[in-house]
Structure formats: C-alpha cells, structure tokens
Amino acid sequence: GDARARLLMSPRGKPLTQARVRELAAGPGAVILCGRFEGVDQRVIDARGLEEVSVGDFILSGGEPAALVLLDAVVRLLPGVMGNAVSGEEESFENGLLEHPHYTRPQEFEGRPIPDVLISGNHRKIAEWRRAEAEKLTKERRPDLLADDPPR
Structure with a gap:
C-alpha cells in the first residue's frame, strides 16, 4: 500500500x-x-486514517496556508535544497532551543556594537556565547521547550 503520511491541516490537530x-x-x-x-x-478522516496536524493556536480561512x-x-530539509546543509543545524528547535541572535556589518549600528566575543576570533568562546544566548532566549520566550518532555 501507500506508505505516505496522510495529513489533514486542522486547528484541532497535534501541533x-x-x-x-524531520x-x-x-x-x-x-x-x-x-x-x-x-x-x-469526520467519516473521511476516519476512513482514510488522516493524521490531523496544527501549525498553531489560531484559526485560518482554510488549510492551504497551514499546508x-x-x-x-x-522541503528545506531535503538534500540539495539548502546550499549548505550544516547551516540549518543551529537554527531554532534543531537542538531544542531558540536560535541565538545574529549580527552582521556594520560593527556598530545606531550606537549598538556587536558583542566583543563575536569579533574575538575565539571559536570556543563564541560557541559558549551562542549557547548561553539561546538558553536565555528560550527561557524568556519559550520556557515550554525546556520542560522535562518538550515538544520537538
């Protein structure tokens, strides 16, 4: 038979x-x-074994935007779609945390400098800073992700 997942976009679905x-x-x-x-x-849902999926706690006019x-x-996880597959490894939710802040040029923007650690060249310290910032942002904005059994 057909092994493909059968999904129904629905606000009452599993998040x-x-x-x-993945x-x-x-x-x-x-x-x-x-x-x-x-x-x-509901008879179609039951007869076809549809898995109801929700993209958030809000209502849309139809399932197309959710799809x-x-x-x-x-699609972004399929081989060859992203130019560098490694670039997606530190994004939000990939490690159970929100993503750390990003900075680019210029080195100072409206009086706000790039954090010194990011221009230090010390890769270990940069990785530690990124992890600490990701943990801080997750604790502030999405503490549910830090629960004993977080949604992933």
Missing part, C-alpha cells in the same frame, strides 16, 4: 514539531488535505 518535520522529510512523501471553514467530514508552512518546513 507540528521540528521532529515531525520524519516527514525523511519519509516517502505525504498526502495533504486542506479543509475549508468547517473542516472535513504551505508544513511544505516549507519539510
């Missing part, structure tokens, strides 16, 4: 996580159904 996105990217593909307004007949979010999250 989409980076772990589920599973989908590694799998044989997916069939995505998008409901409109009141959704899809685009899902597609973007999955």
Whole structure:
C-alpha cells in the first residue's frame, strides 16, 4: 500500500514539531488535505486514517496556508535544497532551543556594537556565547521547550 503520511491541516490537530518535520522529510512523501471553514467530514478522516496536524493556536480561512508552512518546513530539509546543509543545524528547535541572535556589518549600528566575543576570533568562546544566548532566549520566550518532555 501507500506508505505516505496522510495529513489533514486542522486547528484541532497535534501541533507540528521540528521532529515531525524531520520524519516527514525523511519519509516517502505525504498526502495533504486542506479543509475549508468547517473542516472535513469526520467519516473521511476516519476512513482514510488522516493524521490531523496544527501549525498553531489560531484559526485560518482554510488549510492551504497551514499546508504551505508544513511544505516549507519539510522541503528545506531535503538534500540539495539548502546550499549548505550544516547551516540549518543551529537554527531554532534543531537542538531544542531558540536560535541565538545574529549580527552582521556594520560593527556598530545606531550606537549598538556587536558583542566583543563575536569579533574575538575565539571559536570556543563564541560557541559558549551562542549557547548561553539561546538558553536565555528560550527561557524568556519559550520556557515550554525546556520542560522535562518538550515538544520537538
């Protein structure tokens, strides 16, 4: 039979996580159904074994925008899509934390300098700073990710 995941984009679905996105990217593909307004007949959901998936605690006009979010999250993990696959390894949720802040040129912007550690050239200290900043941001903005059994 068809081994592809059968997904229904639905606000009552299980929240989409980076772990589920990775599973989908590694799998044989997916069939995505998008409901409109009141959704899809429960008999279709049951008969087709649809997995209901939510992209957040809000309501959209239909499942299509949610499907685009899902597609973007999955496609970027496929081999050859990102120019440098390593560039995605430190992004938010990949290690259970939000991503650290980023800085670029100029070295000072409206009186705000780049943190000294980032221009020090000390790769170990830079990695420690990035980890500490990621932990701080996660604690402030998404403490649920730091729970004993966080969604991933």
